[in-house]
Amino acid sequence: MTLPTELTHFLASVHPYDCLPADALSALARSCTATDFDTGATVFAVGDQVAHLYVIVAGEIAVTDESDAPISVLGSRNSFGERALLRREAASRTARATAPTKTILIPAKTFFGLIDAFDTIGRFFDRSGPKRDAANQMATLSVDRVMTADPVTCAPETPIKDVARQMAETRISSVCITNSKTLLGIVTLRDLNAKVLATGRPVDEPIANIMTASPLTVAPHTLVMDVLHLMVERRIGHVPILENDTLVGIVTQTDLTRAQAMSSADIVRRVARANTVSEMAEATAEIPKLLVQLVDGGNRHEIITRLITDIADTATRRLLSLAETELGPSPVPFLWLACGSQGRQEQTGVSDQDNCLMLDDAVTPDQMPYFSDLARFVSDGLHACGYVYCPGDMMATNPRWCQPTTVWREYFQSWIAKPNPEAQMLASVMFDLRPIGGDTTLFEGLQAEVLEAASRNSIFTAHMVANSLKHSPPLGLLRGLATIRSGEHRDALDLKHNGVVPIVDLGRIYALQGKLKPANTRARIEAALAAGAVSSSGGADLLDAYDLIATTRLEHQAGQVRAGSAPSNYLDPSTLSDFERSHLRDAFVVVKTMQSAIGSGKGMLG
Structure with missing residues (x-):
């Protein structure tokens, strides 16, 4: 050749x-x-x-x-x-x-x-994406990223009253008139008002009599800003999206201005000002759209997850405030902490809640019901906002995780002294604690004490290392990828438990061994590199692998949201190109190599 x-x-x-x-x-x-x-x-x-x-x-x-x-x-x-x-x-x-x-x-x-x-x-x-200025994002965003797919349609002979009823029941402002998938026209609420209510037109007439025939349409790849300019110029609020003469979606001026204006700060503002849980839930329901916008804007994965986690933090603090308004002031100081992905500031479009309460040692038994009610109020509110209850019950509503600071010290001391399987599991979760709301002095000193004690106990760290190796990258034979073999997600990759979790576990081990304070996984690996706790080449490779896997996970979730599905962590590898599969496998090999190194007892410097 x-x-x-x-x-x-x-x-x-x-x-x-x-x-x-x-x-x-x-x-x-x-x-x-x-x-x-x-x-x-x-x-x-x-x-x-x-x-x-x-x-x-x-x-x-x-x-x-x-x-x-x-x-x-x-x-x-x-x-x-x-x-x-x-x-x-x-x-x-x-x-x-x-x-x-x-x-x-x-x-x-x-x-x-x-x-x-x-x-x-x-x-x-x-794979970290182009370094694009967020302010210029709308100039390069195509309309298919913000349109409503599969818009509501009806046949031209449908009576006006039936269409009006359908619009009211589904709370939409327009209906496309089609013959199969061929677009004939569009009817909006403005048409109903001006052509029916204002004129007294019979509501039994066919909808075709009042539709706007041959409306303005655009293709899916049209830039959002171009569509918005057309709408403003022609004074229209709805534009159907056609691909090869087939109706595939619709976009409204409200959709475009919302996409242009929506940001994590906007959602945070709405959550912080909400007076009810339902108002908060309306705001947090925008998180999937925000995820798509942030991914499309070329933002790095750790920025995206940080911004999404900020919303959860704000929701938690607002719920604590609403709880105290309803229950009265707290009898003693307390601190609400998050663990899991929220604690690490790594939330994606799929997140449950992991949290706990630390109470001042002055708390008395008769005051504990107050904190039980507080925990239930906040946990129920988070669930309503999309942060579902933890299936493992690692929540402040569990009395075990709502205790005075003295008890929390005893917990950590016992886990370190006797690292049985349950202790390893609990320590893995609780070492990712991060204060969210309340008296942060209750946590000061405890983290340093725990890290010091953990790093001195070689038996504990050895058990934690062994526990961290339970999640393996999905590597198959003959240079392939090992997919799930049965069940609902058969033939898919679990980008959470077999993708990012092994790296999260490695970062936690580095933090324990090096007495490093960051809870965020990428920050832990970077701190380990700076402290010489991991080799420069090994640490750099692991960061690259983490960036690729975490970015692939977010892009997959954003793609699901665009398609109208709920985001998940399960990816069908057949949807990837050969190029993407090869690089993803390379990333998994790096993770496996780092696991083997730390599992051999050599760390990454031996």
Whole structure:
């Protein structure tokens, strides 16, 4: 394969190059060279300067780390070498041919030019997403990201009164008139008012008599700002979305202005000012749309989860305030703390509640019912706002997790002294505690005491390490991904328990061993790197793996929301391109490697 035409045909079959315009693809092919490697040949080794991105045409490339431990085995249509190129440093891995291998070499200059010129290329080689200014997001957002899919429709002969009743019952402001999926017209509330109520038109007439025929329509890829400008110019409030002459959605001016104005700050403001739980629930119901907006805006995963968690924190504090208004002032100081994903500031579109109460040691038995009522009020309110009850009952409503600070100290001391399986499980949850509302002095000192005691007890940390290895990355045989074998989510990947949780567990172990205070997983790994508790290459690889897996999880959830489904953590790997599956598997291999290192007792510096 030496001719540019042959290179062009092959690259056109490989993602993400298949998204390039024909002229750009031809230019790319002309800048490339084809190189063959015999079995056993080293393409590059640790410390080498990498000058190309390699694309495998046929054959097999094995990638290993500094210790020659296997990282991944790559086949046709996979790329390698981008790690060193993007970091602009010498290779931290070795790539060898394990079979006769044909490759295409894309020069570094061409590679960076593609990333700069084409967002599709940049997204696939930097899974953290483009560094886009949120203020400019609406200029690049397409209308299919904010439209209502599968809009309400009716046949042209439907009586006006039936359409009006349908609009009232479903609380919508328009109905599309269709013949099958072919759009004939649209009727809005304004039409009903102006053409029926104001004129006394009989309500038994067919809806076709008052519809606006052949309304303005746009395609799904039309920019939101362009649609909004059309609406303002033509003084219309509803625009159907057609794809290949088929009705696929509708968007209103309210949808667009809400999308333009909606932010985490707006939801936080509404929650903080809510006077009832129902008002709060109306605000938190916007979180899935916010998730889509933040993902589409190219925000990093840790920013997205932080902003979403801020809403949960605000809801919790507002519920505490409403509870004290109803129950009266607290008899003694207290502190509400979150653990789990809220404690780590890592909430996504799917989050339950994990929380507890620490009480001043002056509390008396006859005052405990007050805190039981307080916990129930807040927990019920969070559930109503979409933060469902913890299936494991790790909530302040459980008397075990509503105790004076002295009891909490005893809890941690006993878990560290006798790390049985239950103690390991409880410690894993409670080491992610973060104060949310109340008297924070009740927690001051306790965290430092616990970290100090835990780091000194080698038996406890060994048990915690063993417990952290119970969640394994979904790696299958023959370079595949291990999916769930049965049940509702058969053939899917669990991006929570087999994706991010193993990394969360590693971050927690680093924090315990290094007496590091952060609760956030990425912050823990970064702190471990800064403290020398993990090797620079191992820590950097783990951060990259975490970024990829966490970003994939959020993009999957955003895609479900766009499709009108509830977000989940279960991803069908067949929906990914070969490129995406290869990189996702590489990330899981990194996690497995780090688990093996810490499980061997060597840490990451041994």
